[in-house]
Amino acid sequence: MTDRHLHWREWVPDFVLLAVLWGSSFLFMREGAHEFGPFPTAWVRITLAALILTPVLVWRREVPLLVTHWREAMSAGVLNAGIPFACYAYALMHINTGLTSILNATTPLFGALIAWFWLGDKLNTTRALGLALGFTGVVLLASDVPGGISFKAGGSGLAVAACLVATFCYGISGSFTKRYLQHVPSLVTTTGSLWGASLGLGIPALLTWPSEAPSMHAWTALGIAGLLCTALAYVLFFRLMTRTGPARAMTVTYLIPVFANLLGVIFLDEVVTHWMMGCAVIIVAGTALASGLVGRK
Numbered sequence: 001m002t003d004r005h006l007h008w009r010e011w012v013p014d015f016v017l018l019a020v021l022w023g024s025s026f027l028f029m030r031e032g033a034h035e036f037g038p039f040p041t042a043w044v045r046i047t048l049a050a051l052i053l054t055p056v057l058v059w060r061r062e063v064p065l066l067v068t069h070w071r072e073a074m075s076a077g078v079l080n081a082g083i084p085f086a087c088y089a090y091a092l093m094h095i096n097t098g099l100t101s102i103l104n105a106t107t108p109l110f111g112a113l114i115a116w117f118w119l120g121d122k123l124n125t126t127r128a129l130g131l132a133l134g135f136t137g138v139v140l141l142a143s144d145v146p147g148g149i150s151f152k153a154g155g156s157g158l159a160v161a162a163c164l165v166a167t168f169c170y171g172i173s174g175s176f177t178k179r180y181l182q183h184v185p186s187l188v189t190t191t192g193s194l195w196g197a198s199l200g201l202g203i204p205a206l207l208t209w210p211s212e213a214p215s216m217h218a219w220t221a222l223g224i225a226g227l228l229c230t231a232l233a234y235v236l237f238f239r240l241m242t243r244t245g246p247a248r249a250m251t252v253t254y255l256i257p258v259f260a261n262l263l264g265v266i267f268l269d270e271v272v273t274h275w276m277m278g279c280a281v282i283i284v285a286g287t288a289l290a291s292g293l294v295g296r297k
Helices: 012-036 038-059 063-068 070-092 097-104 107-118 125-142 156-180 186-207 216-244 246-254 256-268 274-290
Strands: none
Touching: 012 038, 012 070, 012 097, 012 216, 012 246, 012 256, 038 063, 038 070, 038 186, 038 216, 063 070, 063 186, 070 097, 070 156, 070 186, 070 216, 097 125, 097 156, 097 256, 097 274, 107 125, 107 156, 107 246, 107 274, 125 156, 125 274, 156 216, 186 216, 216 246, 246 256, 246 274
């Protein structure tokens, strides 16, 4: 089934709720990352979500399906959770949540590009123009980060690069899911992916675990990130992915910056500049064209 056969009521509610959950995840990850560090932050968030969903998988008697598709599901987890979450946790230690969420909106750009190379999806002139426009917006946005671009340890340049690595992984994951997991139930894909990501991050998290015990505030933030922004959100995401296809599902990143910036302003006193908003418009316009969501007009 493709998005052309779906009534909007069958996917828009999930779409909006997912944007709210993932928009708020930047706030919660930031609160945890400064005490846990990148790898432990990602590992705690992912492992909590996996522990929450596993009993549900058992209750629904879908464990045999996971056993059948465990290689594909766990491989997808490294791409759609393990690497991206660690990258975003690192980025949030050095740049604000608003900027990070806007860079996250490049996910459909990479999704469209990778689907073209891997799955043979049509990339016409309009979509190619969208790719060029979107990446131009990224360059303009990165050129004006606070303190300037620096690729030294802890510099904003590395933080921006980490965000782009994350979105590139998301793009690969979208095509991978469409090719190998399209007909697998969303709960099976989600749970298997999270365990794959948890196993992949286990050793890096152990080696970089903070020497001082994190506060209850940091634990609570990651608990919310694991329960709502990961466990629930990934079920919604994979359900969207299988119903509408990766290109349409990944356009949820258009709405994420709205909620992330709003929460950053309210709770973290972050400032949203006119330059950031202008670049965000360019990126969103480019991704809308590149994903085929809208035509050139």
